[in-house]
Amino acid sequence: NWLKNSGDSSVLSALKETDEIFCGNDNMNDPGCLAGLSVGEWLNSATSKLGDWATTDFESRDDKWKAMSELFKRFGSENQESSDWTRSLQEWKRRFPFHSFVHKPEGMPSSGSPTSDQRFLVCFGKRVASELHRRPAGQHIMTDQNNIGCHGFWNSDDVSSMLDRMVELWKPPTCQLSEMTYIMKRQILEMFGSMNTRLFDALPTMLMDEELANQGLLEQHMAGPLPFSPDAILVEGQEYVDGMRVRALTENKRPFDCVDVPLSEVVGKKCDHIAEAGDLGTLEVDPSSAEPLMVIWDTDSSKGESAVGTAAIEIIPREWEKNGGVGAFASDLVAGVSQIADGALDVWNGMFRQQYTSLATMMSGSTSKWAVCPVKSDVNMTELDGHLGVEDAAFQDHQKEAYAKWTGYTAKIPGEECETPAFLKAELFGESQICEISELHADHLEKYTKEDGTLEEFICPLKVPLPASEQLTVLHEKNTCFLRMTENQLRHYQWQYNGKYPARKQNDRKPNVPGIEYELIKLSHVPGSGAVSFGKTCSLEEWQQVPRFCRSPTVRNVWPTSSEMAQMMALAVTGSVGVGATAIVEAVGAYQSILAIRDNNTMNRTAQVVGEQIWDTLTGTGRLLWSAGKAAVSELTSGLSGASERNLRMEAEFFGDGDPGELLHSMSYQRSIGASGATSNSKERFQRYVMTYPCTGFEPAYEFALKKQWSAVALRVVREAVQKSHVDGDGVPLVLKSTLLEATVRAEAALFLRQNEETGDETWYTYGASMTVTSSDVGDWRITGYLPQPDQPDCEWQWSSMSCSPDDQCRLEGLKCVPEDQPSQPTLASEGWWRVLDDALAKAVGGLPVEQQELSELKGLHVSFYCGPKSLFDPTIVAHAPEQSSSLVQCLQSAVKSNSVLRAKQPWKLYLPEEVIVVAIFQEVETAYCFGSGLTQDLCAGGAKANAEIESHLSATDKQSLDGAYQGLRTGNGYPQGTLAEVVMRPEDLLEVAGIFTRP
DSSP states (O other), X not given: XXXXXXXXXXXXXXXXHHHHHHHTTSOTTOTHHHHXXXXXXXXXXXXXXXXXXXXXXXXXXXXXXXXXXXXXXXXXXXXXXXXXXXXXXXHHHHHSOSEEEEEOTTOOOGGGSOOTTOOEEEEOSOOBOSOOBOOTTOSEEEEEBOOTTEEEEEOHHHHHHHHHHHHHHHSGGGSHHHXXXXXXXXXXXXXXXXXXXXXXXXXXXXXXXXXXXHTTOHHHHHHOSOOOOOOEEEETTEEEETTOEEEESSOEEESTTOBOSTTHHHHSOBOSEEEOTTOEEEEEEOTTSSSOEEEEETTOTTOOOEEOOGGGEEEOOTTOOSSOOOOSOSOOOOOOOOOOOOOOOOTTTTSSHHHHHHHHHHHTTOEEEEEEEEOOTTOOHHHHHTTOOOOOHHHHHHHHHHTHHHHOXXXXXXXXXXXXXXXXXXXXXXXXXXXXXXXXXETOSSOXXXXXXXXXXXXXXXXXXXXXXXXXXXXXXXXXXXXXXXXXXXXXXXXXXOTTOTTSOOSBSSOBOOOTTSEEEEEEEOOSSSOEEEEEEEEHHHHHHOGGGTSOOOEESOOSSHHHHHHHHHHHHTTOTTSOHHHHHHHHHHHHHHHHHHTTTTTOGGGGOOOHHHHHHHHSGGGOOEETTEEOOOTTXXXXXXXXXXXXHHHHHHEEEEOHHHHHHHTEEEEEEEEOOSSTTOOEEEEEEEEEEOOTTOOHHHHHHHHHHHHHHHHHHHHHHHHXXXXXXXXXXXGGGSSOEEEEEEEEEEEEEEOOTTTOOEEEEEEEEEEEEOOOOSSSOBOOOOOOOTTSOOOEEETTTTEEESTTTEEEXXXXXXXXTOOSSOOBOTTXXXXXXXXXXXXXXXXXXXXXXXXXXXXXXXXXXXXXXXXGSOSSOTTOOOOOOSOHHHHHHHHHHHHHHHHHHOTTOSOOTTOEEEEEEEEEOOOOEEEESSOHHHHTTTTOEEOGGGGTTOOTXXXXXXXXXXXXXXXXXXXXXXXXXXXXXXHHHHHHHTTSSOOO
């Protein structure tokens, strides 16, 4: 009733007339108001309405606002004689005790502004939305005004009617109020329940912290490991560094003079630990100690330090452990992002919609304040600000979302938008972009004083961030690489994750700057819950400085169909449980896309199809085989020393997985963006972001499969050469003492003929491969076999007896009859070619098909091995080789020690220019050769050149068949399908397959 009767109130009339000073009855923010009204007219209007008080010229916009301020100040003194005015003004002040304003930095739109008589706003809920605060240099204490759930602006008649309608809608008989009250109470109770759940979820870690505090270890545990600072010492020309891995060469006792017998307590000291020869451990170095070298043996459960001498240990690669682990990537579940639905009732949809849309336009993104009280002129502002808070930036941001239905505003999803950072050096970070995922404020919501009386330095997110799995899903959709800190880098740069300890400080108030030494990863699979899988490549530093070893590998003789490419991958990933199905599907899909572009004109869609059986081999459980607790080894690497451990190491190089929270933390960086300056004591703000880097063409499963396949081929070539080599007094194969190891391996097909007058002659090929080493400069390094002597029996297969004849001098070997004393090992002819017995190596060059094949499928490769620091290899030119200055084996053996020293000194570094690597470079055998006594037209088809020397390594039995006559030989040429131009390996890999360096 009061509102109904206030329509002709003198106070309301004065308010209305004051607003009309600017715009008459038009919208109060009409941009034409100030332009269309002269200063003189405005002054006359003000004087005629509210008295002759203005005697000053007013020229600027600010002057006019000051004048209006003066008009409002006179409300308290004007017409004091009038008791009606006084009573009316007091009633207005009682009902509306605070002054407020609404402001947008970019200016208020005139279309959404109220007219001079629309002075009423109706809202639900409490109107105060922040702490008390003060603007910089401000003279009033203010608080944010809650404009959510408001409708208007209305004149006095309309607002009275709207209030009546509200009563009608929510009066008790409609039951709407009881329903909403129930829902609100339930939501409050659910919040209480959530608080209780969070408490009890946190109790285990809180109790652990209490126990750590009782033991005086809490601060140390919360701080985490210190940054790396390894000690080093030079002993007898060899440098030893903290953290190096070593192997015991002899028995090691602690104490050294202990006695390991039942009566040791009587006859001497009892041993705390005994390390056997072959046990592994981690080195601890103390240069100032009389015993500078100590080892913590893996077999010592007490983790005590045992003194050692240099003769009792040998340095081994850092990754060597007793037991290798398997990454948990086998499970690939499909999951989506949970969606949050807005359940608000659409009561007002269509009801005074335009009125509400105008209000929404005005309120969305605006700042609304209550002016609580003025500040006295003699107040100490610094002391006052110490008791005041700040405005609620999160509330202001939520205002935009609350009015989104009417304004069309779309809230930004954290991490969705990325930009090029101006604060980072472009020459270091190249095409990198940053994507903000959160804004954090210091001392949010309020400061916290620790038990010692000091303030805790912390920051908290302004808005609740997305759950880690949902945030990673948003980032996954970008299909690019992200910069990630490894576990060692997190430790070294003190970027600790406390998400598993909810009672601890969660966010440090400090910057975390991206580093080019951090690794690049590509998100592979982000499930709704559980571990997130990702692919790994080089550090950003190496990607930019040595792109040769980081970019998508160069492949020769690419697969004409995606099915053939998928078959290659199926062979490589068998037994590799660390390769997730998603990564495999993405790799095959990427190759199908390449073929689709290539075949756009030919419409050759068949080349893009992958059969169901191949998909099952790639992504089904068939590839995840286990035997004796170890991952199965595929035929690519079967029989090679250390194959299982080496495969696991390669999986760890290309793939990773982790808890979503920990992974997101390792991908996150933050910087201070200063205080907002919105209040006199604004808090410092921090921007948390992830960093992207374009890694076009990076498909981890594809690169893993290629590296696994062709490193195995290279290692088999080394093993073949070593098996044919003499050794020196130290057991080192002479073939490795050359400065360069170059070998050629080629497929071969021997043609046989069976004559049959009735059915016609029949021909077929038997297949194999041969190899030679072409670069040894060591002299007579080869073990020469013995060719069959002329007086050996001519062995033949007899169908009647189903045996070889003569049976007392011959035996069956494979499908051939050979003399009983024929050596089973292949022989070397004078020029050094020998028959390859390694079926997997023969198969790699087309020498072991499952059925008869075209001669063009016979292939041949030159393989060259280069050893040296990465810095010696050209950073961009693929297959470029540096000059070799020392023998291959010397480079390999010294590299194991030097690489261990480098890794121990800087365990957080991924790219070390002086790290020694081995690069195997593959080149094609360009010419196919043929020679035969008959059917040379068939043997030499396709441009093969005749050469009688190609048979010289064959024995008599090689030219025999059960029922056919030997016609001649054809050799292979050209790259096998999908050949890598080069493959990078570790020095210990070659030493291991050569039998020089053995794994425990």
